[in-house]
Amino acid sequence: MIFLKEILLGNAAIALGAVTAGVKVVSGYPGTPSTEVLESVAQYNRDGKIKVEWSVNEKAALEIAAGASYCGARSMVTMKQVGLNVASDPLMSLGVIGTKGGMVVVVADDPGPISSQTEQDTRHFGKYANIPVLDPSSPEEAYEMAKYAFELSERINLPVILRPTTKVCHSSGTIEVDESRFEDETEGFVKDSKWVIFPPLSYRRHLEIEKQQGEIADIFDRLSFNRIEGDGKYGIAAGGVTYAIVKDIIDTYNLNVILLKSGAVFPAPAKLYHEFLLRVEKVLVLEELDPVIEEQLYHVLAVNNFHKPIFGKLNGFVTPAGELKFDNTLKIIEKFMGVRLGNVEESIGTEGIELPLRSPVLCAGCPHRASFYAVKKAMKGKKIVSCGDIGCYTLGNAKPLEMTDTCLCMGAGITIAQGIKKAEPDTNAFAFIGDSTFFASGMTGLANAVYNNTDINVIVLDNLTTAMTGQQPHPGTGKTMMNTSSPKIDIASVAKALNVGFVEKVNPFDHKKAVKVVQEAAAYQGVSVVIFEAPCVTLFKSEEVCRIENCIGCKKCINEIGCPALYVKEGKVAIDDTLCNGCGLCKNVCPTGSIK
Amino acid sequence: MDILIAGVGGQGTILASKILAYAAVIEGRKARTGETIGMSQRGGCVVSHVRTGGSHSPYIPVGGADLLLSFEPCEGARNIAYLKKGGKAAINTASITPVSTALGLSAYDGDKMMKYIAENSKAVFIDANKLAKESGSIKAVNSVLIGAAFGLGVLDLSEESLRQSMKKNIKPSFLDLNMRAFHSGVKEVEEMRTKC
Incomplete structure (x- = not known):
C-alpha cells in the first residue's frame, strides 16, 4: 500500500473512495453540490476500466447503476437532493428488489439552500425506502464512508445512500490516499425471478426488509462512524458537518459535554442512542435540515419508556431552516448550557459601511442575455408570461431583464406554460429551457403540448453545454465522459419528430433576425420551438x-x-x-x- | 492559521486556497479549505476559507481569521468581520462594479471601503490586476496576492513550500508567469514596508 497525502475536495474524496473500492460503473446527472463526484471518478479513470457516464437525468442514472449491480458489479450513482425526487421511482422499488454488486447512491443535500430549490433532507428518503444512510462530517470521513458503503451494500444486498452536504462536498481535507484497489470479477446477470417486481414478491420482501432494519441498526451501533465522546452532565447530539463545528466549539472553549456523533444515521443506532440518553441530564440536538436525529432520540425514549429533556428544532430551540455555522451554533450552545463563551459581538462589524449588493449574474457575453432581450423586444407591449427553468438562465429573473416569471423544477417551464395558457388563453405563454434540461425532462412536456393542442412558445437556450454546473457534456454535444464521441441529438429534429409545427434555429446575437423569428413563433397558432444556439462564453x-x-x-x-x-x-x-x-x-x- | 480569501466569482480564489492549503501539507501539517462553488460563481460574492491548524470544520468563525486576502475592495470590506482584531490583510485595489451599482440600485464607494479596511486592520493595498497583467495574465491575480501575503511576513509557510505547491497546482505552461506574479506581489509589499 502506498499512502499519499492530498488536499481533496469532499466530492473528490468520495470519488477516490469509490475507485479504491473497485467501482465499475458510475452514472449521474450534474447538480450542485454533487457534480464533482462523477467528474473526479472520470479523472481517476485513466485506464478507462470504469464505465463513467452523465446520464440524461437522475432516474436513468439510478437505473443504470442498478442494472450494473444486478450483474454483481460495484456501481455508484450521483445526484443532488432534488435529483433524487426524479429518481425516487426506481429508488423506492429498488429498496424492495435489492441489489447484488455493492451499489452506492450519492445524494448531496444543500442546507441554506445555497444552490438549490429546496432544503429537503435525503435522510427521510432513506427511511421512506428502507435504505441505509451514511452522513459524513468531513471529506476525510466521506472517503472512508464511500469505501465502507460498498461493503455494507454487498453484506445486506441493498443500495446504500451516501449523503454529504454542501460543506462536505465543497470543503477539502487532508486525505491519506490508499493506492491499492479492490478487485473482483463481475459474475454477470443470473436469471432469477427475484429481479421481477410483482405484488406477492413485494409483500414477502417487505417482511424481510423490516426485519433487516434491526440487523442493520445493530451493525450501526458498533460502527465507528457512530460514537459517544467526552464527559459531562449535558449531552449534545450532532450529525454531518455540524459535528465538526461542535467539536471545534468544544475544543475552543474546553467544554465538558457528552457528544453523540451520528454518522450512520439510518436505521438509527438505537442501543448507542439509549446509552447516550441514560448518561446525560438533558440533550441538545444540532443537525442541519430536518430534525431526523432528534426524532430518532424521541423514539428511543418512547420505546424505552423514560424521559430526558431534548432541545432542538421540535421545541423551537434551534432554527428549522438554513445553515448551522460556527457562530449561530455557538449561540445555541451558550443558551443550552447557560454560559457565555464567545465574543462575536466584539468582532469588526460592517455596520459602519455601506456595501453594494452583488448578486450572481449572467456572464458578460452570455448568449442567454441576447435571447431574453430578443424575446423582450419581440413581445414589447404584448401580454406575456415567461416560464423559466433550472440553469444559469434562471438568472434571467434579475433586473433589468426580468424575463423569468416562474421557476419550479427541472422541465417544469414547458408544462407550467401549458397550464397558464389553459387558464388564461389570451396570454402569450413562453417557456425557456436549456439544452441539457431539454434532454433531462423537456421532451415529455413538449410531446404533451403537441398532443393536447396547446398554443405555447418554447425557447430552447442551446449553449452547447450544461453550463450552471460547470460545462458537462450532454446528448446534444456528442461527447461522453469516456472521452468518446457519440451521435449528436439535434434538438430541432427532436421537435420536428414530435410534430411541432413551427421550428426555427437562430443565433441570438443576430438580434434583428432573432426578434423577427420570435414574432413569427408567437403569431403561429400551435406549439412553436425557437432554438437560440450560441456557445456558452466559458467554452471559447x-x-x-x-x-x-x-x-x-x-x-x-x-x-x-x-x-x-x-x-x-x-x-x-x-x-x-x-x-x-x-x-x-x-x-x-x-x-x-x-x-x- | 486561518486565512479568509474573498473575491468575485471567476477571479480564481479556489486555486489560491488550494495552493496555500497544499503548501501546509508539504510542510507535514493537515489543512482544510471551504469553498463557494455553484450559483454564486456567476459574478457573485465568493469566499474561500483556508485552515492549517488542525480544526475539525472547514469554516473560520467570525473574528477568527489571521489574514484576509481580498481580490476586490468591496469583497474585502464585506468579509472584514471574519478578521481578528488587528489582523493583517492584503487587498487588491482594482474594483469590479456590481450590476446593481451600474443600474443605480446600490452605491459603490471603493475609497470609503478601503479606508474602512485600513482603519480596522493592518492592511496593504496593491493593484494586483496591474501586477498580474505585467506578469503576463490578468488570471494571475491569485499568485500576486499569495506573494503579497508572503511579503507581509504573516504566512507560516516557507517560500519553498509555496513554490512546490504552485508547481503542483498550476498547469506547467502557466507556471512561469504565475511565479513572476508571485514575486511581483512579494516585492510590492516589501517595498511598501520599507517605505513605512
Missing part, C-alpha cells in the same frame, strides 16, 4: 472587446441588458475590458451607435 476564448466612444451617458445599454462589463464612470458608460468578450449585444441597444 474571445480576443474581442467592445469599445465605446462619444457616449452621451443615456445608460440605455445598462438599463436594458445589465451586462456586468458595463459600468458608469464620470456620468458616462465605460466597458471593463477584463470582463467584456465582445459579444456586441450592447451595440444593438446604443441609440447613438457609440459602441463599436
Whole structure:
C-alpha cells in the first residue's frame, strides 16, 4: 500500500473512495453540490476500466447503476437532493428488489439552500425506502464512508445512500490516499425471478426488509462512524458537518459535554442512542435540515419508556431552516448550557459601511442575455408570461431583464406554460429551457403540448453545454465522459419528430433576425420551438472587446441588458475590458451607435 | 492559521486556497479549505476559507481569521468581520462594479471601503490586476496576492513550500508567469514596508 497525502475536495474524496473500492460503473446527472463526484471518478479513470457516464437525468442514472449491480458489479450513482425526487421511482422499488454488486447512491443535500430549490433532507428518503444512510462530517470521513458503503451494500444486498452536504462536498481535507484497489470479477446477470417486481414478491420482501432494519441498526451501533465522546452532565447530539463545528466549539472553549456523533444515521443506532440518553441530564440536538436525529432520540425514549429533556428544532430551540455555522451554533450552545463563551459581538462589524449588493449574474457575453432581450423586444407591449427553468438562465429573473416569471423544477417551464395558457388563453405563454434540461425532462412536456393542442412558445437556450454546473457534456454535444464521441441529438429534429409545427434555429446575437423569428413563433397558432444556439462564453476564448466612444451617458445599454462589463464612470458608460468578450449585444441597444 | 480569501466569482480564489492549503501539507501539517462553488460563481460574492491548524470544520468563525486576502475592495470590506482584531490583510485595489451599482440600485464607494479596511486592520493595498497583467495574465491575480501575503511576513509557510505547491497546482505552461506574479506581489509589499 502506498499512502499519499492530498488536499481533496469532499466530492473528490468520495470519488477516490469509490475507485479504491473497485467501482465499475458510475452514472449521474450534474447538480450542485454533487457534480464533482462523477467528474473526479472520470479523472481517476485513466485506464478507462470504469464505465463513467452523465446520464440524461437522475432516474436513468439510478437505473443504470442498478442494472450494473444486478450483474454483481460495484456501481455508484450521483445526484443532488432534488435529483433524487426524479429518481425516487426506481429508488423506492429498488429498496424492495435489492441489489447484488455493492451499489452506492450519492445524494448531496444543500442546507441554506445555497444552490438549490429546496432544503429537503435525503435522510427521510432513506427511511421512506428502507435504505441505509451514511452522513459524513468531513471529506476525510466521506472517503472512508464511500469505501465502507460498498461493503455494507454487498453484506445486506441493498443500495446504500451516501449523503454529504454542501460543506462536505465543497470543503477539502487532508486525505491519506490508499493506492491499492479492490478487485473482483463481475459474475454477470443470473436469471432469477427475484429481479421481477410483482405484488406477492413485494409483500414477502417487505417482511424481510423490516426485519433487516434491526440487523442493520445493530451493525450501526458498533460502527465507528457512530460514537459517544467526552464527559459531562449535558449531552449534545450532532450529525454531518455540524459535528465538526461542535467539536471545534468544544475544543475552543474546553467544554465538558457528552457528544453523540451520528454518522450512520439510518436505521438509527438505537442501543448507542439509549446509552447516550441514560448518561446525560438533558440533550441538545444540532443537525442541519430536518430534525431526523432528534426524532430518532424521541423514539428511543418512547420505546424505552423514560424521559430526558431534548432541545432542538421540535421545541423551537434551534432554527428549522438554513445553515448551522460556527457562530449561530455557538449561540445555541451558550443558551443550552447557560454560559457565555464567545465574543462575536466584539468582532469588526460592517455596520459602519455601506456595501453594494452583488448578486450572481449572467456572464458578460452570455448568449442567454441576447435571447431574453430578443424575446423582450419581440413581445414589447404584448401580454406575456415567461416560464423559466433550472440553469444559469434562471438568472434571467434579475433586473433589468426580468424575463423569468416562474421557476419550479427541472422541465417544469414547458408544462407550467401549458397550464397558464389553459387558464388564461389570451396570454402569450413562453417557456425557456436549456439544452441539457431539454434532454433531462423537456421532451415529455413538449410531446404533451403537441398532443393536447396547446398554443405555447418554447425557447430552447442551446449553449452547447450544461453550463450552471460547470460545462458537462450532454446528448446534444456528442461527447461522453469516456472521452468518446457519440451521435449528436439535434434538438430541432427532436421537435420536428414530435410534430411541432413551427421550428426555427437562430443565433441570438443576430438580434434583428432573432426578434423577427420570435414574432413569427408567437403569431403561429400551435406549439412553436425557437432554438437560440450560441456557445456558452466559458467554452471559447474571445480576443474581442467592445469599445465605446462619444457616449452621451443615456445608460440605455445598462438599463436594458445589465451586462456586468458595463459600468458608469464620470456620468458616462465605460466597458471593463477584463470582463467584456465582445459579444456586441450592447451595440444593438446604443441609440447613438457609440459602441463599436 | 486561518486565512479568509474573498473575491468575485471567476477571479480564481479556489486555486489560491488550494495552493496555500497544499503548501501546509508539504510542510507535514493537515489543512482544510471551504469553498463557494455553484450559483454564486456567476459574478457573485465568493469566499474561500483556508485552515492549517488542525480544526475539525472547514469554516473560520467570525473574528477568527489571521489574514484576509481580498481580490476586490468591496469583497474585502464585506468579509472584514471574519478578521481578528488587528489582523493583517492584503487587498487588491482594482474594483469590479456590481450590476446593481451600474443600474443605480446600490452605491459603490471603493475609497470609503478601503479606508474602512485600513482603519480596522493592518492592511496593504496593491493593484494586483496591474501586477498580474505585467506578469503576463490578468488570471494571475491569485499568485500576486499569495506573494503579497508572503511579503507581509504573516504566512507560516516557507517560500519553498509555496513554490512546490504552485508547481503542483498550476498547469506547467502557466507556471512561469504565475511565479513572476508571485514575486511581483512579494516585492510590492516589501517595498511598501520599507517605505513605512
